[in-house]
Amino acid sequence: MNQMKETMSVFKEVFEMPNEYKQNMYANDDLKTCRKFTSSLRYETEKVHLWRDSLRHPSHPLDQWQHLWPENPITYRECVGDFSVKIKELGWRIMDLISEGLGLQRLSKHKDPYLITILMQDDVSGLQVLKDGKWITVEPLPGAFVVNIGHLLEIISKGKLKSAEHRAVTNSSHTRTSAAFFIAPLDDCLIEPAEDLTDENNQPILKSFKYKEFLKQFFNTLGDSYLLLKSFEAPKN
Numbered sequence: 001m002n003q004m005k006e007t008m009s010v011f012k013e014v015f016e017m018p019n020e021y022k023q024n025m026y027a028n029d030d031l032k033t034c035r036k037f038t039s040s041l042r043y044e045t046e047k048v049h050l051w052r053d054s055l056r057h058p059s060h061p062l063d064q065w066q067h068l069w070p071e072n073p074i075t076y077r078e079c080v081g082d083f084s085v086k087i088k089e090l091g092w093r094i095m096d097l098i099s100e101g102l103g104l105q106r107l108s109k110h111k112d113p114y115l116i117t118i119l120m121q122d123d124v125s126g127l128q129v130l131k132d133g134k135w136i137t138v139e140p141l142p143g144a145f146v147v148n149i150g151h152l153l154e155i156i157s158k159g160k161l162k163s164a165e166h167r168a169v170t171n172s173s174h175t176r177t178s179a180a181f182f183i184a185p186l187d188d189c190l191i192e193p194a195e196d197l198t199d200e201n202n203q204p205i206l207k208s209f210k211y212k213e214f215l216k217q218f219f220n221t222l223g224d225s226y227l228l229l230k231s232f233e234a235p236k237n
């Protein structure tokens with residue numbers, strides 16, 4: 001609240017500076033990044049003039065622009081700089097909420113379409129697995145990999161090995177980096193449920209398919225496991 005008031009008064013002050021100073025510092029020149037103008041950016045050609053003065057400048061990254069901002073009032077650069085960092089964070093928080101509201105995540109629910117995945121995460125959490133209808137965060141452990149059973153291994157093992165549905169979510173304050181290493185068959189490799197295993201896990205009966213067909217369907221069905229398996233069901237006799 002205080003910071004809002006403080007910044008607002010700095011903005012007011014900048015327009016109260018003597019005219020000569022304003023004219024010199026921020027001539028309304030297309031090449032200047034920091035511009036002070038009356039009405040719109042096209043005063044000469046506009047049909048109607050707007051009753052306003054504006055000051056416009058880029059803000060981020062600060063070290064690229066801040067030195068081009070107004071020198072006066074003396075507190076302008078620091079005050080507006082601090083404030084613009086907060087506003088940027090607020091902007092991203094709002095974006096996160098909008099994205100959540102629209103049902104968008106950073107990486108939506110899926111099973112990896114491979115054999116296994118070896119995942120390396122930094123220390124920012126974001127990976128979640130679906131267990132009994134609930135999303136559970138897989139907290140990063142220093143020096144540890146997450147090993148995910150892929151969809152192919154679930155198919156081959158007739159469901160003895162379960163491929164966890166997972167997703168990765170964002171947060172508003174820390175950048176997260178992960179590196180996923182996928183262990184996958186060759187494109188033309190033939191995949192089928194292992195004959196030696198029993199059908200005890202209620203898996204759909206699948207025909208053999210080439211790995212590359214599976215991968216293509218995975219992307220066509222946008223990771224929807226049900227639709228994906230549907231296209232590889234064995235014809236019913």
Ligand SMILES: O=C(O)CCC(=O)C(=O)O
Nearest residue numbers: 112119127167168178180
């Ligand atoms: O970023 C992560 O932790 C998950 C990445 C992932 O699931 C994937 O690339 O398949």
Ligand SMILES: [Fe+2]
Nearest residue numbers: 110111112166
């Ligand atoms: Fe994944």
